[in-house]
Amino acid sequence: MSAYEEEMETAGNLGRKLGLNRRQFLAATTGMAAVAAVSAAGPMKSAAHAANGILVPPPRRGIILYTVRDAITRDPLTSNLASGFKAVLKELGRIGYAQVEFAGYAQHRNAEGGASLESVEGARLLRGWLDDSGLVAQGNHGFIPGSWPLNQADLDRFKLHLEIANILGMKHVGTGSDPTGSAYKADWDVAAEKWNTLGQIASEAGLKLYTHNHDVAYSFLLDSGPLDAQGRPTRSSGIRRLEYFLQNTDPKHVWLEMDIFWAYVAQYKHKTFTAPDGSAQTQIFNPLGVVQAQTMRFPLFHAKDGKINTGTANGYDMVPFGTGDIDYKSFFSEMGAKGYHNPMYEQDNAPGGTANPGQSLQYAALSYNNISKLRG
Known part of the structure; x- marks a missing residue:
């Protein structure tokens, strides 16, 4: 057995x-x-x-649907492979996944339900397919208002996404983007103010609002030193952007989903900064340490594996879970609050294109098997 x-x-x-x-x-x-x-x-x-010693128990094994986006957007009339939300969810349930994270609500127009299920009616259809497949929706990389202060149209769409999340049975709602792409403290202050407001709205709807990281969010904040011609700081006190964001957002309303792959890329790429006195400083990023310091603020993870390749800018190549070099055994053993977190397998490059149209679902099965084998 x-x-x-x-x-x-x-x-x-x-x-x-x-x-x-x-x-x-x-x-x-x-x-x-x-x-x-x-x-x-x-x-x-x-x-x-x-x-x-099971590190990720069966009910916590998840996948973000971005990994199999090619299957979801595939025309079911031209392929005998799982295509569209209904068939893909059924296949993920068959593989063994217990939960999913959405990456929007778009599929091929020929799939049951039509091209977009971003509506109350679409959410009800999706909820039925989730239930039939034995899956739980845990979160979504969806709409976060770009405007600040909020305009009414953005606020209304955000509230629609909260309603959709509740219909789907989610506990979390979020985005796949960093809070801001800026390096400057003033812009992160604005982002914190915006997310505190949005987070409170989400909390009132019974949901946890979360943001997601790429490697640059764990680079160093420009918050000190001489100013440039636009009056912006040019040096850093040594704090990383997303850590500053955490310090300045309300832990009751704002949460994070660490993409562990991109956090390890940050460890590889973002090691040095120029201190206020002009000296060059080295500081190695510790993804696990960030989580251990406030583990309850990370309800979700992207469990994305990487194989070391120092010949690339990122230092890692994305590979199926369990086939790379990131030490997930130690990470999941030592992060604290066991049984609280929801790891979502993700692989940006899983789709095989026309050469191997079934690849993303094959990788999903392989990765599920490797997640299930993780022991502490």
């Missing part, structure tokens, strides 16, 4: 003791209902995953 089959059997046994089928049990264990139910049922083997 495989490790996955053993875990499914354990889930089934526990579920039966609680009067739930396996799918209901796995869905329930993503929230507090399962915690209460397991506590009421006694110790049983509720610690089975921990005892077995």
